[in-house]
Amino acid sequence: MKKVFTLMTVALMVLFQSGNVEAQNREVEFEHTSWKKVLKKAKKQDKLIFVDCYTSWCGPCKMMAKDVFTQDHVADFFNSNFVNFKIDMEKGEGPELKPGWKITAYPTFLVVNVKGEVIHRIVGAYGADEFIEYVKEAQTEDRNFKALLKAYETGKRDGEFMFSYLRALRLANLGKEEARKAKKYIASLAKDDLLKKENWNIIKYFMKEPLTDEFRFVLANRNRFAELHGQKEIDDKIYNTYSKKIESFQYFYPGKGREYDKAGFDRMIQDLQTSDFPKATELIAIALQNEYQRLNDWSRYATVVDGALDFALLKNYENQFRYFDSAASMIAKVTTDKDLLTRALRWATYAADKEGRVEHKSGYLATKAKLLELVGNAEAAKSAQMESDKADKAAEKAGTKIISIPAFKMGGMKPAKKK
Template identity: 40%
Template sequence: MYKILIGLFLSVLCLQAKCQMQFDEGSFSEVLAKAKQEKRMVFMDCYTSWCGPCKMMVQDVFSQEDVGQFMNTRFVNVKLDMEKGEGRELAKKYQVKVYPTFLILNEDGEVIHKMVGGMKAEEFLQNVQNGIGEHSLYSYEKRYADGERDPQFVYSYIETLARAFMKERMEEVLHEYWGTLTDQEKSCKENWMLVKRFVKNPALPEYKYLLEHKKDFDAAVSKDSVDRKIYDDLFPLIVNDCNEIIFHDKVNAAQLLETYEVCVTRSGIAGQDYLLDIVEFTKVFLSGDLKKALKMYDKKFSRLDSDARFDVTLQLNGMLIRKGDAKMCKRGLELIEKTMKDCGWSVDDPLFAAVVSGLKDKFKDDKDE
């Protein structure tokens, strides 16, 4: 009886193992040869030993029965660490830069589809099915090369490239497609989603066109939609670059701020005053006039809501820590503590506790000197 139970237990283990994804242990060339012999495609899991999402995929997705059944019958599956052995060369060959990356290859090792990032089992299976059908990168590339330029198709193609982290190819297709359009087509409703999602860099000619012809886009979709898109693009760029200027002496700072000022002014969007004030605030810091910065923080930014005051508060703290004297740091601390009270920010919060203690230490140290 004991032997029977052990046998049943082992049988169950074997059955469970077969239900999981099976990964070939051979070299990459052997995997391709096996795929050719068995007339199957290759699924390659490109991972690294330190990648958390890679481990999650193995534990939570590749182990599932429905995933194993689907993948094992259609692919020769292989896992390769991109930082070891032949994985290093394959990472270069297939331009794998983000982990995990999943490649679907034909028997000659050519890319049919590419997926990036951890995902749930249902999403994974759907993406794989897309990758072996009409929504694969291979299919989109062929249709594009054959001259298809329907707006919805181009949007889907660029979206697939974006999901695969193929930024250079994505921008190349965007530029090519944009060059085929008339002014009326560029601002039409059919192309708005393409502009909204993938035209985000103010340095791109497509973005400059958006600003120059904003009224046309307003008429096609709505001013509120266009204003929100431009604000959502510019706000994080401006805040991040202003932080880099304040905290790390970002190169070409004056030129960058001037570019943002022109860009925001040209847009005429709702909320532009706040963006222009952040730019002006940083310009004041560059000029070394911290007295003016303190006045601007006290008079202009005190009228804003707590979310808007959060960024400029951290910026003022950085300005004072880097270039403020004892008197300025003391005045700055008074203003920041007033803002904390107005906005309900607790001094027990580690971030604000560090701000307060840092400024106190700064003007104490300056006094001691």
């Protein structure tokens, strides 16, 4: 009996240990040798080479190493299909190989053939399944980066191909080249060709500039596009394109010969004013608020915000209360003009009264309290601040309190002393 028990114990231990082995993550098996030897091994095995170009300080590189390359199905895919090579681009052979491989960002992942030619490149960190799909394209003769580039250079230009090519440029982090070639292709199309199904993904993902005849065609023919692709799809494209453009005007910083495109801004406003786009007035209100803030023209700034409130221009804008609160807060910071402060108090009161989420309401009430104090109504300011504190405690109790994290203070970074 004792012997049987011992045998059962040993069997269970073996099963337990084998189970643990199965549970362990397999990893991508990277070569840690010279590039010359990696090429030789790839030729011998007739495999493509997958290269992980990293640096010791690169956070996304570490994430890929820890969270992606340690997953079983990722390891199985790379180990069976490639000779895998991992190289620090700042050490060993890295600096020598970097120029030829045109490495400008990390992580960069290359797929290289047995001749040493880079046929595919991916820049950035991705989830496991998405990353595998991008790498699989290197194994397809007509979809890897090298093949797409060759087809483009020989004149291929149909919509489906151009989408694949522009997408490959984006994956390779060749943003300027992507933007230039997308713009050139879109401008080459007859206006009605923009309506073709094969060109929609190019419009959706690569048409970024609203101040072009092609985008104006999309805006003017919004309903025709909606019949083909759905109303939400086209409206989201129009709105997001204008929003990005408004941001570029808002955060414009002069320098290196760059000048603010005032004519472009005015034309954008004109295009929106003459369109039938449902959210045009919302975009105009946001753009003009930013513009007059840039110019420090607080009288016109207040006129825009007054108009947005009086005519309910932002009634469907998801951040309308934040719009009015931030505008009120801005006036409180930049002027002592009693009329402007009184107008700002109206915006702050509207935001505080209409906001139902206590975590936001507390901040809006604080803005209201500040403005009440600035216009000389100390008693009402005290009352509003008490309401703000009450809402803040309610948010904390509900676990929804918004905690502000101060920005890092830059400066104090002295260069190393020369020996």
